[in-house]
Amino acid sequence: MIHVEIRDENKVMQAQQLGHHQNLQDTVEKAVEMYIQYLEQQSIIQEFGTIDFVEDYDYKKQRGIR
Numbered sequence: 001m002i003h004v005e006i007r008d009e010n011k012v013m014q015a016q017q018l019g020h021h022q023n024l025q026d027t028v029e030k031a032v033e034m035y036i037q038y039l040e041q042q043s044i045i046q047e048f049g050t051i052d053f054v055e056d057y058d059y060k061k062q063r064g065i066r
Helices: 009-019 024-047 059-063
Strands: none
8 A cells, every 4th residue: 555645635525526536535536547647648749740651652562462
């Protein structure tokens, strides 16, 4: 078990109420889950614009190779 000291209990209580969580543990677990999801989305967003596409690629020609 991990012990976490929370500085602003009002934010946690607000999250618990808005999320309809039964207890503090459920609230914190959901917050961590959402934070991980947010970080994963940020890493995907950073990849936009980094893939080079071949402008003259002919997908119809590729179909005939099979």
